[in-house]
Amino acid sequence: MTFVVEVEDNRKLEQLTKQLNKQIDVLKVSDITDKAIVARELAMVKVLSNPQIRSEIQGIIEPFRASIIDVSKESITVQVTGKSDKVDALIDLLRPYGIKELARTGLTAFTRGHQPQVTEFKPYSLLK
Amino acid sequence: MKAGASVKEQTTVQTGADLLVHALIDQGVDTLFGYPGGAVLPIYDAIYRAKGSFDHILPRHEQGAIHAAEGYARVSKRPGVVIGTSGPGATNLVTGIADAMMDSIPLVIFTGQVAKGVIGTDAFQESDIMGITTPITKHNYQVQDLEELPRVVKEAFHIATTGRPGPVVVDIPKDISASIHNKKIESDFHLPGYQPTIKPNPLQINKLHEALLEAKKPVVLTGSGIIHSEASSELIEFVQNYQLPVASTLLGLGAYPGSDDLFLGMAGMHGTYSANMALYECDLLINIGARFDDRLTGNLEHFAPHASVAHIDIDPAEIGKNVPTAIPIVSDAKAALASLNEKKVYVLDHQDWVAKLEGNKKEFPLWHDQPEESIVPQWLLQKVYEYTNGEAVVTTDVGQHQMWAAQYYSFDRPNRWVTSGGLGTMGFGFPAAIGAQLGDMSSTSVAIVGDGGFQMTLQELSVLQERRLPVKVIIVNNQALGMVRQWQEKFYEERYSESIIDVQPDFVKLAESYQIAGYRFDSQKEVETKLPEILADDQPALIDCRVLQKENVYPMIAPGKGLHEMIGVKR
Ligand SMILES: Cc1ncc(C[n+]2csc(CCOP(=O)(O)OP(=O)(O)O)c2C)c(N)n1
Numbered sequence: 176m177t178f179v180v181e182v183e184d185n186r187k188l189e190q191l192t193k194q195l196n197k198q199i200d201v202l203k204v205s206d207i208t209d210k211a212i213v214a215r216e217l218a219m220v221k222v223l224s225n226p227q228i229r230s231e232i233q234g235i236i237e238p239f240r241a242s243i244i245d246v247s248k249e250s251i252t253v254q255v256t257g258k259s260d261k262v263d264a265l266i267d268l269l270r271p272y273g274i275k276e277l278a279r280t281g282l283t284a285f286t287r288g289h290q291p292q293v294t295e296f297k298p299y300s301l302l303k
Numbered sequence: 304m305k306a307g308a309s310v311k312e313q314t315t316v317q318t319g320a321d322l323l324v325h326a327l328i329d330q331g332v333d334t335l336f337g338y339p340g341g342a343v344l345p346i347y348d349a350i351y352r353a354k355g356s357f358d359h360i361l362p363r364h365e366q367g368a369i370h371a372a373e374g375y376a377r378v379s380k381r382p383g384v385v386i387g388t389s390g391p392g393a394t395n396l397v398t399g400i401a402d403a404m405m406d407s408i409p410l411v412i413f414t415g416q417v418a419k420g421v422i423g424t425d426a427f428q429e430s431d432i433m434g435i436t437t438p439i440t441k442h443n444y445q446v447q448d449l450e451e452l453p454r455v456v457k458e459a460f461h462i463a464t465t466g467r468p469g470p471v472v473v474d475i476p477k478d479i480s481a482s483i484h485n486k487k488i489e490s491d492f493h494l495p496g497y498q499p500t501i502k503p504n505p506l507q508i509n510k511l512h513e514a515l516l517e518a519k520k521p522v523v524l525t526g527s528g529i530i531h532s533e534a535s536s537e538l539i540e541f542v543q544n545y546q547l548p549v550a551s552t553l554l555g556l557g558a559y560p561g562s563d564d565l566f567l568g569m570a571g572m573h574g575t576y577s578a579n580m581a582l583y584e585c586d587l588l589i590n591i592g593a594r595f596d597d598r599l600t601g602n603l604e605h606f607a608p609h610a611s612v613a614h615i616d617i618d619p620a621e622i623g624k625n626v627p628t629a630i631p632i633v634s635d636a637k638a639a640l641a642s643l644n645e646k647k648v649y650v651l652d653h654q655d656w657v658a659k660l661e662g663n664k665k666e667f668p669l670w671h672d673q674p675e676e677s678i679v680p681q682w683l684l685q686k687v688y689e690y691t692n693g694e695a696v697v698t699t700d701v702g703q704h705q706m707w708a709a710q711y712y713s714f715d716r717p718n719r720w721v722t723s724g725g726l727g728t729m730g731f732g733f734p735a736a737i738g739a740q741l742g743d744m745s746s747t748s749v750a751i752v753g754d755g756g757f758q759m760t761l762q763e764l765s766v767l768q769e770r771r772l773p774v775k776v777i778i779v780n781n782q783a784l785g786m787v788r789q790w791q792e793k794f795y796e797e798r799y800s801e802s803i804i805d806v807q808p809d810f811v812k813l814a815e816s817y818q819i820a821g822y823r824f825d826s827q828k829e830v831e832t833k834l835p836e837i838l839a840d841d842q843p844a845l846i847d848c849r850v851l852q853k854e855n856v857y858p859m860i861a862p863g864k865g866l867h868e869m870i871g872v873k874r
Binding site (some may be wrong): 186189190193194196197198199200201202 | 441442462494495496497618619620623624627
């Protein structure tokens, strides 16, 4: 599971990690905030559209490498994957056309296979 | 239930409930605290058929069952086992579950649940006890399949009693306890996500050892972790080796002998001047098994401001939670102290500090009024200590009497002191005394209760009536919700909103109606002439002690204030 959490400071972050670790079913918790990661979110956006503006929308979504996955008389559904800010940007561009429905998965992420050497010592990883 | 021929026939049939009963026997359980109902009928039937295997204590309210189980666990060092039915039975247990979670008491709680097929339909007596108890248990299970049951029971006991102890709920749908099985079921378990760190990191032990040698003003803070890990003898050796002054949390009382010169007393909101000032002024604070609760620390800004903090705790999440910690040691207290005791012992350069603290102890002792005749609650607690030679198991409820008991009943041994610290649960004291008595039949359990809290769970007098347990209930009767009244006096300009209660039952008659000897004392003389004999008796008794209403608990750290800002230090 990937969580994106806003924390005030390192003390709170440390508590958060420890509380998660304390759950009996949790095997491992890693904070990947400062790691090299690949992160993706998937969103589906149902936008009001008619045949006239369909190609206009096509033009907007193309640079985002989004795709149209459903078409009807009054609407089209766009699927986009990527980092959250990219998804946000596309949604902002589609908003003027009228968004009927919107579903986002939230972010999921992996650390990259190759990690650049980290020299900085994390002060909050003090246990074990 | 009907006895007779049908019972005999049934003994060959194995139900899910029988599996449960066998699993409990395998765990060495011999005492159950529970209350029957629809969803646990199969379990109660199996208990009936396993007669002789368990002593089943039937309280008169599920809350009584769980507080009794807590008292039992605290004194016997074995997990308390509780059974309740679904819905209201389970929700009546909630306060006790939360209490056990806060005070790290090992309990395994079995709740009945409606049959699997109707879960989620608002069936009769259905409640989502998994959802309700998730935040207040160490872990919880809803058994989904008969095959899981033996393993889940084993895991539940393992989780409740190892690492930092705590309550585990096992919710069993009725169709599972009622279903019949005939094959052997494996109960082996492996919990890769639950591997408590028991042994300390030797480097951190070295660090603490070095810090100790440099400290000019060291102090040890003892928490109930020491009691849970049975580390008192290791603690005494450690403290004596280095001649370290000791302050205790409320729950840690008894971990270090209260009568020793190095013991400064309880610290915190109603702690002694010497204990609190030691925590305030120290340069090295060694916390062993305490969780830096706010009632201990007061305003964190003024807590041990000059100290380097070492913290030994089996729960990593407690370290650094409230107080920045220079030397974190994740370990069982016993293992950590044993490692420390293997190190070379040096004579510390801290004689001035120890002398100062001992001076504080002499100059600022606990004090109270001493009128001619009326019973002063603090004096009463001293008398109880005297008459029981400090040997009783003392349980308390929550309020002023609790603080006076903590201050005036000195504990020289662990597992003699049972109180609700973290949750502060009124209604805890009396049922806890019943459980504590059952957990150690060689001592007398004395329940010190307020007139308010006692009325929350007094129906358990029935258990005393039935069992003739030698529990002594001492009501410190100020005809008020004393602790609330004290705060209203001090912080709300004496506006006593709903805290003075002059309407009371006749407690003597109440006791007598349960065939328990009841006494009422209004004067010191009555206490002196009659109480020793009553406490020595092997029968239950209830003593209604009328004490001065306006007595306050001192010294005190007002909310938001620091350890060094105590009020009422001197008369
Ligand atoms: C279940 C519960 N309700 C309310 C409180 C708040 N409370 C704390 S102490 C107290 C007064 C207790 O009065 P009593 O039992 O008579 O004891 P006393 O303080 O007089 O010794 C109250 C109401 C609590 N701790 N627990």
